[in-house]
Amino acid sequence: MGQMTDQTPETGLRFMKMHGAGNDFVVIDSRGRGGAAMVTPALARALGDRNRGVGFDQLAEIRDSDQADFVLDFWNNDGSRAGACGNATRCVSDYVMAGAGKKAISLVTQRGGLAAVRLPDGRVSVNMGHPQTDWAEVPLAGAVDTLHLPLPGGPVAVGMGNPHCVFFVEDAEDVNLPQLGPRYEHDPLFPERTNVEFASLIGPDRLRMRVWERGAGITLACGSGACATAVAAHLRGLTGRKVALELDGGVLEVDWREDGVWMTGPVAHVFDGWLSPDYLAQNA
Numbered sequence: 560m561g562q563m564t565d566q567t568p569e570t571g572l573r574f575m576k577m578h579g580a581g582n583d584f585v586v587i588d589s590r591g592r593g594g595a596a597m598v599t600p601a602l603a604r605a606l607g608d609r610n611r612g613v614g615f616d617q618l619a620e621i622r623d624s625d626q627a628d629f630v631l632d633f634w635n636n637d638g639s640r641a642g643a644c645g646n647a648t649r650c651v652s653d654y655v656m657a658g659a660g661k662k663a664i665s666l667v668t669q670r671g672g673l674a675a676v677r678l679p680d681g682r683v684s685v686n687m688g689h690p691q692t693d694w695a696e697v698p699l700a701g702a703v704d705t706l707h708l709p710l711p712g713g714p715v716a717v718g719m720g721n722p723h724c725v726f727f728v729e730d731a732e733d734v735n736l737p738q739l740g741p742r743y744e745h746d747p748l749f750p751e752r753t754n755v756e757f758a759s760l761i762g763p764d765r766l767r768m769r770v771w772e773r774g775a776g777i778t779l780a781c782g783s784g785a786c787a788t789a790v791a792a793h794l795r796g797l798t799g800r801k802v803a804l805e806l807d808g809g810v811l812e813v814d815w816r817e818d819g820v821w822m823t824g825p826v827a828h829v830f831d832g833w834l835s836p837d838y839l840a841q842n843a
């Protein structure tokens with residue numbers, strides 16, 4: 560499908576449902592409105608409800624850009640904003656590339672300019688930029704060693720445009736994610752909360768990773784989390800710079816190159832829907 564035109568809250572909004580390795584998204588294409596956004600925190604929260612809305616891990620809104628092919632904004636299903644979402648970036652890039660007849664594309668997110676390419680096998684790679692390893696950039700509440708945080712298990716803090724707290728454990732399957740995820744998401748060391756990853760080495764340059772996402776809870780995959788975990792594993796001397804990560808929803812490949820952290824994986828456009836003017840007025 561090409562660009563969705565004439566999108567207004569008064570006439571109703573078309574949306575797409577997509578996923579990347581089971582990390583699922585509602586995508587609203589707001590191009591053609593001079594860069595203006597239509598999504599509000601109330602709409603993101605309402606739509607994110609899997610019973611009364613559509614349901615998603617993240618909502619992504621595409622806007623016009625005068626510096627790149629498009630601007631992309633992210634919302635978690637609790638209504639909070641996110642500075643990065645690797646899997647949604649891959650899915651939306653695939654859609655925009657298809658509409659424009661391109662195999663490579665540029666976009667702008669809260670963290671700055673990014674690039675994405677479609678591979679011959681249909682997977683999409685995105686350059687998520689350089690990792691942030693300084694405590695102030697993650698951000699953390701104080702000047703601590705980001706490679707060994709003063710928390711049980713000594714996790715690693717890495718920013719990928721959003722904060723991540725990566726624990727290396729003997730066996731990620733044994734971790735009580737519903738209990739530990741929210742415990743560390745809200746730890747005072749992370750003034751903006753954090754995404755929480757648990758990873759174990761299962762082969763040479765191969766990790767098993769489970770994730771608790773800030774603002775969304777347990778998800779089947781997290782692209783920026785896979786990048787942060789691969790960076791942390793390399794910095795800890797566990798892996799090289801090129802790593803495969805087995806998540807609940809599939810495998811993501813991460814390659815930490817000179818020009819940034821590239822993340823590759825599958826994309827899927829599942830269905831399109833329409834939000835009625837009444838629903839939009841009730842959840843403005």
Ligand SMILES: N[C@@H](CCC[C@H](N)C(=O)O)C(=O)O
Nearest residue numbers: 641644645646721781782783
């Ligand atoms: N699923 C994402 C990350 C989404 C944002 C995150 N929950 C946050 O609040 O930072 C990904 O694929 O990167």
